[in-house]
Amino acid sequence: MSDAVVDPPATAEVPTPMQRDRATTIYERSVPGRRAAAIPASGVPGGDVPIDELIPSRLLRDEPARLPEVSEPEIVRHYNRLSRRNFDLDSGIYPLGSCTMKHNPRINERVAALPGHARLHPAQDPARAQGALELMWSLERSLSEICGLPHVSLQPSAGSHGELAGLLLTRAFHEANGDAGTRTRVLTPDTAHGTNPASVTMAGYEVVKVATNEDGGVDLDDLRAKTDERVACLMLTNPNTLGLFDRNIAEITGIVREAGGTLYYDGANLNAIMGHSRPGDMGFDIVHVNLHKSFSQPHGGGGPGAGPIAVSERIEPYLPVPRIERVEAGSANGSNGDAPHVRFELRGAEDHPASIGRLRGFQGNFGVFVRSYAYILSLGGDGLAEASETAVLNANYLLARMSEGRAGRYLPIAFDRRPMHEFVLSGSEAKKQLDIKTLDIAKRLLDHNMHPPTVYFPLLVDEALMIEPTETETRESLDGFADAVEAILAEAEQDPEIARQAPYTTPVRRLDEAGAARNPVVRQDLG
Amino acid sequence: MATEESYPEDLRYHPEHDWARIEGDQATFGITWYAQDSLGDVVFFDPPEVGATIAKDEPYTEVESVKAVSDVIAPLSGEILEVNDEAGTNPELINTDPYGQGWMVKVKLTDTSEVEALLDADGYRELIAE
Numbered sequence: 001m002s003d004a005v006v007d008p009p010a011t012a013e014v015p016t017p018m019q020r021d022r023a024t025t026i027y028e029r030s031v032p033g034r035r036a037a038a039i040p041a042s043g044v045p046g047g048d049v050p051i052d053e054l055i056p057s058r059l060l061r062d063e064p065a066r067l068p069e070v071s072e073p074e075i076v077r078h079y080n081r082l083s084r085r086n087f088d089l090d091s092g093i094y095p096l097g098s099c100t101m102k103h104n105p106r107i108n109e110r111v112a113a114l115p116g117h118a119r120l121h122p123a124q125d126p127a128r129a130q131g132a133l134e135l136m137w138s139l140e141r142s143l144s145e146i147c148g149l150p151h152v153s154l155q156p157s158a159g160s161h162g163e164l165a166g167l168l169l170t171r172a173f174h175e176a177n178g179d180a181g182t183r184t185r186v187l188t189p190d191t192a193h194g195t196n197p198a199s200v201t202m203a204g205y206e207v208v209k210v211a212t213n214e215d216g217g218v219d220l221d222d223l224r225a226k227t228d229e230r231v232a233c234l235m236l237t238n239p240n241t242l243g244l245f246d247r248n249i250a251e252i253t254g255i256v257r258e259a260g261g262t263l264y265y266d267g268a269n270l271n272a273i274m275g276h277s278r279p280g281d282m283g284f285d286i287v288h289v290n291l292h293k294s295f296s297q298p299h300g301g302g303g304p305g306a307g308p309i310a311v312s313e314r315i316e317p318y319l320p321v322p323r324i325e326r327v328e329a330g331s332a333n334g335s336n337g338d339a340p341h342v343r344f345e346l347r348g349a350e351d352h353p354a355s356i357g358r359l360r361g362f363q364g365n366f367g368v369f370v371r372s373y374a375y376i377l378s379l380g381g382d383g384l385a386e387a388s389e390t391a392v393l394n395a396n397y398l399l400a401r402m403s404e405g406r407a408g409r410y411l412p413i414a415f416d417r418r419p420m421h422e423f424v425l426s427g428s429e430a431k432k433q434l435d436i437k438t439l440d441i442a443k444r445l446l447d448h449n450m451h452p453p454t455v456y457f458p459l460l461v462d463e464a465l466m467i468e469p470t471e472t473e474t475r476e477s478l479d480g481f482a483d484a485v486e487a488i489l490a491e492a493e494q495d496p497e498i499a500r501q502a503p504y505t506t507p508v509r510r511l512d513e514a515g516a517a518r519n520p521v522v523r524q525d526l527g
Numbered sequence: 528m529a530t531e532e533s534y535p536e537d538l539r540y541h542p543e544h545d546w547a548r549i550e551g552d553q554a555t556f557g558i559t560w561y562a563q564d565s566l567g568d569v570v571f572f573d574p575p576e577v578g579a580t581i582a583k584d585e586p587y588t589e590v591e592s593v594k595a596v597s598d599v600i601a602p603l604s605g606e607i608l609e610v611n612d613e614a615g616t617n618p619e620l621i622n623t624d625p626y627g628q629g630w631m632v633k634v635k636l637t638d639t640s641e642v643e644a645l646l647d648a649d650g651y652r653e654l655i656a657e
Contacts, residue, residue, distance in 0.1 A: 194595075439567075456594040462565070513593045514568030518618065 008447035010491070012504035018085065019507060026068045026078050027526055036072040066526070085507040087451055093477050095398075097422045097454035097466025098193065098241055100271045100293035102391075107378060108296060108371035117370050122362035126346050132366060133344035137324045139373045140308070146384070147267075147287045147310035148278025154308045154369060155320045155359040159268060160195045162288025162307035163235070165320065167203035168356045169286060169311065170233045170262045172318035176354065179260070183232035187256070189218050191241045191458045193268055205232060212460060216415035217246040220255075227259045237266035238282065239273070241458045241466070243395065243419035253283025262286065262315070270294040271470065272392055272421035275385025285312040295372035304365035306372070317354040322346040322363075390471035391421040394478060398469050399423045401482035406489035410434060411441075414461040421470070427463030434492045436499045438463040441488055443510060444502035448484040532560050535626055539642060540651035541602035543584075546626065552639055554603055557630045558590070561655050563622050566592035572618040574610035575632065581605060583641055588631065590621065603641045605634035 042051055052060055070078070088094070094101040112118065120132055140152035156162040167186070174180035186200040189210045197207040208226050211219040218236070227234075234256040239245045246252065253263050265284040271294045279287045291297045291306040311319060329341045346363075349355055379387060399419060402411065410430040413423060427438035442452035442465070454466040469478055492499050503509060538546040544562035548555040563569065571591035581587040586598035587607075610632050614620045621629040636642075646654065
């Protein structure tokens with residue numbers, strides 16, 4: 001049974017205590033001289049020498065840094081207060097399409113917090129960080145198997161960074177073939193994630209959009225018309241942002257491969273297919289994997305992240321350095337039956353002269369690798385396949401629920417095909433018949449203590465709602481979401497103004513998004 | 528935010544939701560009521576360069592709303608004579624007055640016969656009703 005549903009208020013004349021409490025920054029809590037800790041005396045031999053005599057004067061600030069001066073309880077209360085004003089996956093359903101907001105298993109945190117993992121210094125001598133390198137190498141092997149591509153680099157630090165890496169690899173590949181100068185275009189479908197065209201532009205390529213057919217897949221005629229010797233790469237996500245697996249995927253990759261382009265798979269939707277189908281088998285050369293989506297690393301306010309890439313043999317020579325290599329020593333003369341001695345090494349440009357070079361400092365966000373490797377090991381191959389099955393089942397169950405009643409009438413599915421892990425509804429009928437927009441429905445969901453789905457994306461769907469429940473949600477939770485949307489639509493039939501003015505119960509009411517974008521205030525005047 | 532839905536009879540329309548007000552061999556361009564309504568609140572408009580050449584059916588500038596960044600398609604070919612800097616400073620004009628103060632560029636047309644291919648108000652209303 002779901003929790004007892006308390007009807008959210010239809011109006012809010014009286015602000016809630018949280019709404020009355022004006023948000024403050026830590027700087028506004030600052031009082032001169034207040035401290036959270038007492039700094040001990042210098043431990044440098046000689047004892048009572050003032051710190052500014054131990055540090056060269058050219059390295060000292062002229063004026064103290066402007067840091068907030070607060071006590072420890074004040075710090076704790078400040079951040080605890082902020083956390084209570086947040087909505088997160090630990091608070092309720094979070095069906096944000098294309099973001100795969102799945103549960104972050106607590107065992108991952110326990111493993112990542114082990115001192116050998118958590119206190120590892122990024123500049124540690126590789127000979128003394130063999131366990132860490134082995135973990136990274138093992139994670140690379142796991143991702144290779146999942147993606148169906150032989151080689152992996154963990155260097156990119158986000159999905160978008162993986163995309164940029166993929167385009168740099170594409171250029172290196174074409175340069176080696178001598179036609180980088182004429183291959184200037186990258187094809188992306190009009191359903192692509194916004195990062196795809198952004199990465200293309202950043203890498204100095206020209207974006208060419210490919211149309212979507214009636215089936216919600218790539219329009220093959222349009223793809224053929226736009227594929228020629230000027231094409232450097234096709235970037236695609238499959239299933240795409242409509243949640244639909246492209247039925248023509250082998251033909252699509254074949255067309256571009258034949259014309260000499262590389263094939264890039266945006267792994268944002270990998271949660272739909274783990275253990276069932278592999279981008280490498282579909283014909284892709286380069287795949288990025290969002291460890292914070294498919295592999296349960298927390299999505300944390302912009303970082304730390306990881307967007308490893310897996311690549312085919314023809315792309316392998318150009319992979320970023322350093323690369324982790326597993327070296328077996330003493331195996332040839334194993335006459336005494338000892339197991340071969342294995343060590344892990346970081347190999348640089350001297351061993352990989354065609355490499356595009358280093359993409360970031362040190363070895364990436366190691367804690368992210370630990371969490372994702374723990375996730376992969378704790379589920380195993382069968383478990384990952386089942387996670388994908390459950391994610392697809394949950395999406396289809398929720399779609400079936402939302403095809404009935406008022407949701408079916410006012411929020412029809414955009415492309416009527418069986419989706420994978422997410423689906424896209426159009427709010428166009430709700431807008432026409434009830435005079436409420438998708439944004440109003442999203443805001444009213446907040447009063448039901450639910451995170452709204454992704455809205456207004458993909459762009460080709462009018463008033464889009466993109467819903468991805470993930471394998472995390474129970475049947476009761478999915479029913480609760482469908483019931484909440486039904487209640488919002490029923491309420492709008494009576495009085496659309498309720499949704500238009502929502503939310504009522506959140507720490508702040510409806511935000512002026514246009515005003516914030518037109519006149520952003522990004523500095524705080526501290527007097 | 529915006530005015531009532533309308534498609535003035537004295538304008539010509541491009542299927543990508545742009546309008547053109549033709550005056551001899553010159554024209555003023557902007558986006559339609561339907562376009563600004565679909566975009567939502569426009570938060571950024573960067574007027575293109577005066578003197579730039581633009582081609583019919585090709586993007587000549589971008590508008591950004593709270594939802595997305597969108598290309599603005601040229602309904603006709605020509606050279607930009609004047610741009611609406613006021614709409615660059617106050618992009619909400621594109622929402623509140625799409626056919627008036629929310630205009631985008633004035634253009635010297637290279638081929639006035641291109642006008643034949645544009646829709647009239649009735650034709651455009653039919654297109655968006657589909």
